[in-house]
Amino acid sequence: MPATPTRALAALALAAAAALTAGVTATAGAAAPQHPAPPSSPTRPPTAPAPEPLALSTVADAETAMGGESFANASYRFFAAQAQREKQPEAATAFRRTARTELWEHFSELAELVDAVGDDESNLRKAIQGETHEAREMYPDYADQARRDGDENAAELFTEIAADENEHREAFTEALEAITGKGGRVPAPPTVDPVEVPAGEPQVTSPRTRANLEAALHGEALANASYLLYARQAERSGNHALARLFRGVAQVELREHFASEAALAGLVSDTRSNLRTAISGERYESTVVYPAYAERARRAGDEEAAALFTDIAGDERRHAELFTRVLRGIGHPGHGHGRHGNHPQGGTGQAAG
Numbered sequence: 028m029p030a031t032p033t034r035a036l037a038a039l040a041l042a043a044a045a046a047l048t049a050g051v052t053a054t055a056g057a058a059a060p061q062h063p064a065p066p067s068s069p070t071r072p073p074t075a076p077a078p079e080p081l082a083l084s085t086v087a088d089a090e091t092a093m094g095g096e097s098f099a100n101a102s103y104r105f106f107a108a109q110a111q112r113e114k115q116p117e118a119a120t121a122f123r124r125t126a127r128t129e130l131w132e133h134f135s136e137l138a139e140l141v142d143a144v145g146d147d148e149s150n151l152r153k154a155i156q157g158e159t160h161e162a163r164e165m166y167p168d169y170a171d172q173a174r175r176d177g178d179e180n181a182a183e184l185f186t187e188i189a190a191d192e193n194e195h196r197e198a199f200t201e202a203l204e205a206i207t208g209k210g211g212r213v214p215a216p217p218t219v220d221p222v223e224v225p226a227g228e229p230q231v232t233s234p235r236t237r238a239n240l241e242a243a244l245h246g247e248a249l250a251n252a253s254y255l256l257y258a259r260q261a262e263r264s265g266n267h268a269l270a271r272l273f274r275g276v277a278q279v280e281l282r283e284h285f286a287s288e289a290a291l292a293g294l295v296s297d298t299r300s301n302l303r304t305a306i307s308g309e310r311y312e313s314t315v316v317y318p319a320y321a322e323r324a325r326r327a328g329d330e331e332a333a334a335l336f337t338d339i340a341g342d343e344r345r346h347a348e349l350f351t352r353v354l355r356g357i358g359h360p361g362h363g364h365g366r367h368g369n370h371p372q373g374g375t376g377q378a379a380g
Contacts, residue, residue: 176233216275
């Protein structure tokens with residue numbers, strides 16, 4: 028997974044153009060040469076002054092919000108699949124459409140705010156750093172802890188994912204060498220083996236394993252969303268093979284890693300409970316999280332960020348209203364498991380973004 032995005036500040040200098048045109052005008056009465064020599068110093072248009080850096084608190088809030096949006100995107104896609112299995116097409120459509128908004132509007136706009144997407148080389152370096160951490164440190168530690176806590180199923184999964192992340196690290200390293208002229212080619216994307224996530228209870232017992240699963244779920248969701256933006260950037264730069272690699276790894280992160288961890292964590296419940304989870308999270312973000320971010324950004328002088336946080340809050344309110352209408356349309360035969368009622372900034376069952 029990529030490392031936490033940070034704001035990259037580019038230093039821009041003002042250029043003056045008036046003096047650069049001196050000496051290029053032909054003298055009166057002289058024949059103008061057919062091929063005049065270019066001036067010694069080419070004229071350049073003045074550039075805009077550098078934007079003010081965002082306050083550290085604004086960057087931190089935006090990065091936290093990116094985590095919430097990416098988790099909502101991933102969770103809602105599996106909630107949609109569960110609704111489809113229950114023959115609830117309206118709920119499935121609501122979850123899918125909201126997931127797209129969380130990813131391609133909210134996450135994308137927040138990433139732009141903090142300059143989380145760079146050029147192809149910098150994106151690969153961030154991906155390599157994240158995959159290296161997960162393959163060599165995070166997942167091996169989680170596996171060892173789960174084994175000691177008696178959650179052998181989680182230990183096996185964490186070990187398997189660590190191996191996958193190492194393969195991703197190797198693929199990204201090969202891609203980096205290829206695009207920087209060191210030889211080789213960008214590898215083909217990995218094959219995806221999708222995992223279904225049926226409604227069910229948690230399959231682990233240790234509180235520590237549950238906490239590690241929660242952290243891993245958020246990391247896989249963030250990687251999925253980040254790599255999709257990296258793929259879009261690679262397409263724009265004409266590096267189509269790299270775009271395919273990023274998209275392929277993104278699908279593994281979502282449809283294999285996130286899905287397998289979600290099944291162990293009991294992330295997905297019946298559709299009514301999933302809708303209640305989404306409503307709770309979207310309301311919390313629309314009334315507490317994003318208004319607080321907007322106010323903090325406004326006090327720091329980050330008006331653009333404040334406006335974005337406010338806009339997202341409005342979207343989340345409309346998402347809550349949409350899910351409420353869908354829930355009412357389904358009816359009320361019981362109250363479901365109701366185990367995923369936490370707000371979206373912490374807890375495995377939080378799916379709002």
